[in-house]
Amino acid sequence: MCILFICFAELQRGFSCRALRESVFKIGYFTNRVMAFAIPISILLCVLIANVPGVMDEVFKLEYISGREWGFIIALSVIPFIVDELTKLIYRRYGFHKRPTAVHISTTAAQVAPLPHSALVLNSRTDGYVSDAHVKTMA
Numbered sequence: 651m652c653i654l655f656i657c658f659a660e661l662q663r664g665f666s667c668r669a670l671r672e673s674v675f676k677i678g679y680f681t682n683r684v685m686a687f688a689i690p691i692s693i694l695l696c697v698l699i700a701n702v703p704g705v706m707d708e709v710f711k712l713e714y715i716s717g718r719e720w721g722f723i724i725a726l727s728v729i730p731f732i733v734d735e736l737t738k739l740i741y742r743r744y745g746f747h748k749r750p751t752a753v754h755i756s757t758t759a760a761q762v763a764p765l766p767h768s769a770l771v772l773n774s775r776t777d778g779y780v781s782d783a784h785v786k787t788m789a
Contacts, residue, residue, distance in 0.1 A: 662728060668685070
């Protein structure tokens with residue numbers, strides 16, 4: 651039952667993960683034809699594996715799944731999809747969808763001097779670049 655839950659949850663998340671910040675409802679379910687073809691086939695294969703005697707018990711060592719358990723699997727497998735879509739909504743609502751601009755930090759103090767009202771906070775990276783999130787302006 652756990653394997654089927656993971657399969658169904660990841661198949662549904664496949665639609666949601668197509669964009670980092672845009673909702674699947676805005677993009678559309680069937681804009682990616684290959685995925686629109688592959689997901690139903692994958693669901694069909696999962697259902698067949700779980701219900702065909704001989705394959706179910708001998709090959710995959712699965713037990714019979716009742717209707718109540720199928721309902722449980724389907725109901726819970728929607729949760730990762732909902733969490734992804736809510737995360738995207740929060741990203742869009744609070745401005746996380748904007749990519750930070752990289753600022754080059756020079757190693758000499760003379761080249762940093764043109765920023766008199768800014769304090770640059772460097773993180774542990776050594777490549778000399780920080781994002782806007784690491785630049786704090788002083789009032």
